[in-house]
Amino acid sequence: MKRVYVNEKWCLGCRLCEYNCAYANSGDTDMVRALRGKKINPNIVVEEYGDINFAVSCRHCADPICVKSCISGALSKEDGMIKVDHDKCVGCLTCVLVCPYGCIKEGEHGAVSKCELCLENSCGEPACVKGCPNRAIVFEDRG
Amino acid sequence: MKKYVIIGNGAAAVGAIEGIRSVDKEGGITVISREPCHVYARPLISYLLQGKTDKKRMLYRPESFYEDNGVKVMYGRAAVKIDPEGKKVKLDSGEEVNYDKLLSACGSDPFVPAFEGIETVKNRFGFMTLSDAEALEKELSEDKSVLIMGAGLIGLKCAEGIAERVGKITVCDLAPRVLSSILDADCASLMQERLEKEGIEFLLDDTAVRFDGNKAYMKSGKEVSFDILITAVGVRANISLLKEAGADCGRGIVTDEKMQTSLKDIYAAGDCAESVDSTSGQRKVMAIMPLAYMQGRCAGVNMAGGEEIIDNAMPMNSIGFFGLHCMSAGTYEGECYEEKGEGYIKRLYTKDNLLKGFILIGKNARAGIYTAMIRNKTPLDSVDFETLKKTPSLAPMGKSYRTEKLGGVV
Numbered sequence: 087m088k089r090v091y092v093n094e095k096w097c098l099g100c101r102l103c104e105y106n107c108a109y110a111n112s113g114d115t116d117m118v119r120a121l122r123g124k125k126i127n128p129n130i131v132v133e134e135y136g137d138i139n140f141a142v143s144c145r146h147c148a149d150p151i152c153v154k155s156c157i158s159g160a161l162s163k164e165d166g167m168i169k170v171d172h173d174k175c176v177g178c179l180t181c182v183l184v185c186p187y188g189c190i191k192e193g194e195h196g197a198v199s200k201c202e203l204c205l206e207n208s209c210g211e212p213a214c215v216k217g218c219p220n221r222a223i224v225f226e227d228r229g
Numbered sequence: 230m231k232k233y234v235i236i237g238n239g240a241a242a243v244g245a246i247e248g249i250r251s252v253d254k255e256g257g258i259t260v261i262s263r264e265p266c267h268v269y270a271r272p273l274i275s276y277l278l279q280g281k282t283d284k285k286r287m288l289y290r291p292e293s294f295y296e297d298n299g300v301k302v303m304y305g306r307a308a309v310k311i312d313p314e315g316k317k318v319k320l321d322s323g324e325e326v327n328y329d330k331l332l333s334a335c336g337s338d339p340f341v342p343a344f345e346g347i348e349t350v351k352n353r354f355g356f357m358t359l360s361d362a363e364a365l366e367k368e369l370s371e372d373k374s375v376l377i378m379g380a381g382l383i384g385l386k387c388a389e390g391i392a393e394r395v396g397k398i399t400v401c402d403l404a405p406r407v408l409s410s411i412l413d414a415d416c417a418s419l420m421q422e423r424l425e426k427e428g429i430e431f432l433l434d435d436t437a438v439r440f441d442g443n444k445a446y447m448k449s450g451k452e453v454s455f456d457i458l459i460t461a462v463g464v465r466a467n468i469s470l471l472k473e474a475g476a477d478c479g480r481g482i483v484t485d486e487k488m489q490t491s492l493k494d495i496y497a498a499g500d501c502a503e504s505v506d507s508t509s510g511q512r513k514v515m516a517i518m519p520l521a522y523m524q525g526r527c528a529g530v531n532m533a534g535g536e537e538i539i540d541n542a543m544p545m546n547s548i549g550f551f552g553l554h555c556m557s558a559g560t561y562e563g564e565c566y567e568e569k570g571e572g573y574i575k576r577l578y579t580k581d582n583l584l585k586g587f588i589l590i591g592k593n594a595r596a597g598i599y600t601a602m603i604r605n606k607t608p609l610d611s612v613d614f615e616t617l618k619k620t621p622s623l624a625p626m627g628k629s630y631r632t633e634k635l636g637g638v639v
Binding site for chain 1: 240244270272273276281282286287288289290518519522523526545546547548549554556558593594595596597598600601604605616621622623624625631634635636637638639
């Protein structure tokens with residue numbers, strides 16, 4: 087299936103992916119209105135380490151420990167994608183405790199938040215990929 | 230066609246069903262469920278009382294789960310005897326169920342010490358099951374005082390669940406601190422302060438020695454009046470069926486890495502099972518829901534003829550009260566790295582070039598990176614631990630790790 091991959095060699099550390107992610111998941115149709123004056127809480131995070139930059143988001147693992155660990159049954163895997171049922175999630179954060187990549191976080195309204203490949207929002211394709219100016223983040227099928 | 234029988238209908242049973250079906254789509258699966266209902270998320274009963282979930286949303290799997298997986302559930306039945314020679318389970322109804330492979334996933338039951346006069350207490354509840362929560366809910370009102378015996382995970386989650394709905398809550402525990410099974414004194418007091426801010430009172434290092442109607446007489450000499458008593462002192466693994474059948478048991482049913490018991494074709498998983506804590510090497514009952522699922526799944530795969538082992542189990546918990554979250558994992562031994570601030574503690578324990586355990590209160594972003602280091606026994610000298618200990622992140626794990634995990638399918 088297609089997943090989001092990062093090539094750290096090309097990542098500029100510009101963090102546009104973080105802003106595009108926050109906007110895509112804001113439900114708003116105006117980027118400025120969606121983000122101005124707000125602390126963003128994106129599902130993709132850019133790491134900076136010396137002169138290395140790269141973006142990390144959910145790996146949609148083949149054998150997802152977050153799904154196995156979810157105590158409420160809110161996390162599930164459908165067609166290869168790991169998704170959160172926000173109605174079922176009570177925000178216990180057990181998934182945050184087990185995700186080896188640190189890709190699930192406390193969201194708003196008591197449920198956790200994670201990358202759902204922009205299939206659950208109006209963007210329809212990963213906004214982080216679409217907006218990456220140096221093609222450091224790609225949406226590809228690597229098996 | 231193989232016949233699988235699962236005693237119990239919780240997370241371990243669900244894991245087993247999904248594990249069996251990942252290998253064997255045909256075999257018959259029978260679940261013997263003491264509770265007369267579809268599998269639900271037991272730890273959510275406190276959220277139910279809080280109004281943060283409801284009975285429909287707290288189902289652990291969709292309503293069509295059993296049907297989708299070809300599972301026959303015998304609701305409201307309890308197994309009373311196992312015949313490992315004849316390979317059958319006898320039920321309380323007198324029925325017998327034959328098996329080729331059997332899983333004990335029958336969990337644990339609350340343990341209530343024989344307090345003097347406890348039979349004189351009219352409004353007394355446990356806090357383990359949906360029916361416990363529903364019975365308690367009927368008695369809740371803002372003019373009532375509640376005494377909760379036990380300041381562990383169950384007792385405190387109960388306190389949080391009912392805090393808005395009763396007049397007063399007192400929690401007592403024989404231990405000198407709250408959450409004594411997972412926290413040390415400093416960390417525990419941080420959590421206690423948060424609960425006290427909500428008006429919850431504590432009597433620690435103290436317990437009831439005698440009850441008389443609506444009054445508890447404490448070891449300290451104090452007297453506590455209450456309208457509702459909740460006992461959350463502890464739980465005990467349900468081992469008696471397997472023990473009588475001849476299985477090796479300690480505090481739980483002894484299992485190997487495949488979740489097999491000492492009896493042929495019989496497996497155990499979840500809160501009734503005892504297995505090795507990979508961080509301490511000790512054999513113990515680790516009654517945590519994620520592990521129950523994973524053990525059940527491992528058992529199911531092996532029951533169906535597949536190959537799976539669990540050799541990296543460890544205690545771990547993520548629990549929050551009134552917005553203050555506490556995460557813990559592994560064993561607290563070795564050298565301790567500490568960060569502390571207002572409403573925030575971080576402790577990482579390292580020994581023999583390994584991260585062995587941690588406690589994180591107040592800040593927990595990306596905590597799973599630490600958990601994975603413990604689980605994978607990542608040698609600390611293979612990563613930049615000086616950076617990692619301050620900020621859990623993937624960059625300090627090294628280029629080959631990043632290339633593999635972020636560039637490939639994991």
